Structures are given as C-alpha cells and as structure tokens.
Amino acid sequence: MTPVAVGIDIGGTNTKYGIVDRNGKALAEASLSTPKYEDINEYVAVVSRAIMHLVDSVPQKVSIKGIGIGAPNGNYFTGTIEYAPNLRWKGVIPLADLFNKHFHVPVVLTNDANAAAIGEMMYGGAKGMDNFSMITLGTGVGSGFVVNGGLIYGHDGFAGEFGHVTAVRDGRLCTCGKKGCVETYASARGLVLTVQELVSASPDDSNLRHILPDELTPKHVFEAAENGDPIAKAAFESTGKILGQSLADMVAYLSPSHIFVFGGVAKAGEWILAPTRRYMEKNLMPIYKNKVKVVPSGLPDTNAAILGASALIWKELD
C-alpha cells in the first residue's frame, strides 16, 4: 500500500483535488465546480466520492494518511472556513470536521498561500529552509510566512495577509474595504489596472491599447514586454516598485533568507522580479542589504495548489 495524502484546493471557481505520494508526485488529480454546490454537506459528499473515484483509478493500492485543504479564510486552528467573501457558504463552515466524517483521517485546513508555503518547503525550492516567505501573485495576493521551521498562524489562525498590508496610503480601493493594499497593485487585476492607467496617461504606442480591459491578463503584459512594448515595461517597473517597497518592510519584520514568488504575475519572470529586487534593496535597512533572495517558486505551475495542500499532511505527520 502506497501512503498518500489527499490535497484539495478550494477556489471561488474550481475545486482541484488529487492524491499525492510522500515525494510530491501526484498519482491522480481532477477538478469540479465550487459554486455548483450551495449546500456544504452536498459539496463535501460530492468531493469525497470524487476522491474515492480517483483512488480507484490509480493502478497501485493506496492508503490515505490525511487530507490537506487550502481554502480562502481557512483557519488552521479550528479547521473552519470563516466568512469567505468568494464562496457561497456563509458564516463559519466546519470543513475539516465534515471531511473527517467521510474519511476518518486527519484533516488539516489553512489558506491557499500557507499551503503553498508548506508545498515549497516539502517539494519546491525551500527544502531545508527554516525562515522564508511565500508570496502568491494571482487573482489576489496571498502569503505564507515560515519562521523557525513553522508557519505563522497568529493567535486566531489568520496571520500572513501580506496582500492586505498598506502599500500606498489612501491608494486604490481594495475588495477588503481598505485602501492601498498590496493586492490592489501586485495582483493580476492590479497589474492590469496599472496598464490601463499608463495607457490613458501616456502617448506611447502599445499593443495593449488594442485589448479589451476585461480580457487583458498578465500574460498579455508579459508578451508585450518581451516585444519591447514601453507600456508593458513601465507597468512591471511600477508594480515592482510598489511590491519591492512593501517587501522591504516585510524583511524588517521577518528577515527571511528567501522570498518565493508564485502565481500569474510571477510568470513574467525577471520583468517583475528585477524591479521588485531593486526597489526592495533600495528600501532595506543596511543590516539586511544583499542578503534576502527574491526567487521564482520551485513548485510546478499546473498542480502547485494540490501539492501544497497535500504537503500540509506530511508536514503534520513529520
């Protein structure tokens, strides 16, 4: 029997799930619609059946050691999802308990960025590291902070919201209700908004002028930058400046050896990483300069969320 962990990544649109062995190899994976299920009990029943179906689909016999779940507003201490704005289930949802009733194995729940951080530590670029940070630049901006070899959960299970640190006082309105959060600049939507501002303000010719705002993605901006587009390059410079300034503050809190960057915006590689590093260094206290490495995540793009969620179990069992 091959020991495996189940990884479940719950997003507002899709729930991805898979079974993963101790070495981080996904033996099987699949996904289903999250908002299709208004009733949480029905959702858990459907996902549980789908997992058993995956187990049956692989050639080897497997033994499920636990279930790791990454979910928005996931609380590690209580195993609950609490008031997640992008999910249909309102209030406090005892998700870990509900899955435990189906599988009778340990269930560990936290937010997706924390799960990614543990994934980075188990399977990615952070192997053997005790003090590092994981930043996810996707639809939103998330973070997982590892200190002394463990995640920072805070007293309530909700620590590590780098996306909602103030980057620009009285800046862009954030979905959280605050203004100027890192997320409003360094998320996919933030980058697109910066492009739109630059397009309005600049006379420069740019291919990005010919893409409908709703259809513009970080990938378009990356491709334009690769083709020498001045608006695209300026957008990465501006985004890297704000991100780098905020990371300099993060270093003053945590002094990580590495900052791993993951997600749609991070796929632009050096276009975003180079200005981020430059502005971070510029804003660091002397004692921190030239020490902290800002690097792309070592997790695979395709199933990082499932790997990260499953890694929660191996970390817990270690």
Next chain:
Amino acid sequence: MTPVAVGIDIGGTNTKYGIVDRNGKALAEASLSTPKYEDINEYVAVVSRAIMHLVDSVPQKVSIKGIGIGAPNGNYFTGTIEYAPNLRWKGVIPLADLFNKHFHVPVVLTNDANAAAIGEMMYGGAKGMDNFSMITLGTGVGSGFVVNGGLIYGHDGFAGEFGHVTAVRDGRLCTCGKKGCVETYASARGLVLTVQELVSASPDDSNLRHILPDELTPKHVFEAAENGDPIAKAAFESTGKILGQSLADMVAYLSPSHIFVFGGVAKAGEWILAPTRRYMEKNLMPIYKNKVKVVPSGLPDTNAAILGASALIWKELD
C-alpha cells in the same frame, strides 16, 4: 543554593546588570558606564568582576545558571554584537564567548526589545501567551515578535525591526539612512519633533513653547496633555495615528493576540494608547477587527531591561 540568572542590558550610555531568581525577583542590581571601556576585553572583565561583587553582596548563596544579554544589534544565533552604531566596539564582537570564558555558563544574547518580549512572557503581562508583540517606544523604537511561543529571529538573527518599517513614504529622515521609519515618529525624539512642528504651525497657546527643544521630553508632553494643552494632545493624536496605521499592517503579518507597549512614550498611557488603538482598528481588515489588544507592558519600569535579559536564560533552560 538559589538558582539565578544574570541579566545584562547594554545601552549606549549605561550597562545595567543584575542577578534575578526564577520568579523574576532581582536580588541585586547595579550599573556602570558603557563608553568608558574602549577595549571590549577590559569591559567584559570589569562587568564580570562587578557581577561577582553583586553575587557576594546578597545574603543567600546563589548558583549562576546563565547570563542573558540584551544589546543593540545583538545576534541570537552567533552571540555577537554586529556593527552597533551607538557602541564604541566596532565590527563583530563575540560577546557571548567572552562572557562564557569568565563564567563557563550558557550565555544568550539578543537585542534589547527581544529580551523585553521574553521578559514580558516570563514575568509580565504575556504569561502563557504564544502569539504577541512587544513594542518599545524609547530613544529608538524596537520590537520583539513572539509566534508559536518563540521569538522571530529570522534567518540572520536580526528580524523584528518594527522601528524601521516605513510609516510615511518619503517621510522624516531616520538614523538608519531610510526615510519615514516608524522610529522617526513614535520614538521619544519623534514625539518631540512632532511637538516642534505643531508649535511652529499652530497659533495655539502652549506651555511646550517655553521649553528648549533639546530639553523637551515625552514626560513634558504628557504633563502638558494632562493640563489640557492642545499642542500636546494633538502631538499624541498624530503620533498615535502613524503608530496605529503601522500596527494595523503588523497585525496583517502576525495577528498577535496582544501588543505590549513599553518605554518613555508609552508612559503617557491612554494619551498615546487611545489614538493608537483607534487608528489601528480603522486600518485593520475586517477579519482582524476588535480582536487585538494594545496594552501597556506589565514589566516594572525600573529594571525591565535586566529582567528581560535574565529571562532569556530561563526561557532557554525551559
């Protein structure tokens, strides 16, 4: 034999030292001039003799279990003081090793705010707490962050510099070389500078106009506020706003249950704490609101630094 820890607090002006029992009772304490000794070996020899003198001075027989030291730029991992701008000993000073050669007991070194945080946990208001923050508002602004029951030291031993997080982009010039650091607003000097700015800008009558800038202290500002002085009240409001905004970001990183505030500026009590709380709450994400308590330190004013330094040893031995 009563087991005791030696606590040493090294400041730019004075070195305070004492012998402290397991319950946080200082059996004896004293101080000497730090800058008097240009040679570090001479300094360590003098302090060591002074400690032995203290040991001889108490009625009971004591057994020294270890030496805890709080010092600027103190590195927990290496036991060294590194490039401390306010001390005469330049470069990297192997202070823990030097004291160990005199006493042959464990020597633990970290910065003074980290030592204060451990003191708060052992003897003050943070007993039994696993996730809290300590903020010291003195000549400078320092911090010690406890998560999962342990201090955040970072990969290099220098984490936890809340005083050098950017509070105001392109704001006041800091001694660290950066601009707008929390320390430039929330330290004793920052508060005094704010009073001076308000005095210049406002027509309000104020007793604070009649104190020479170099002689103005947080105590004067506190006393003026108690007497209804509008400049003093406005200075605390302004300082609390900047401090509270920055603490809101700190909560997004660490989500502590409590933030303990210590030092000269904190002695103004509710004059500084009330606006700090108000602006912190205003800038918190909804998920963190009305959870985090901002409270005065529970350590005694007079020998908190010695208690904190000695607590490092009990924490280490636990």
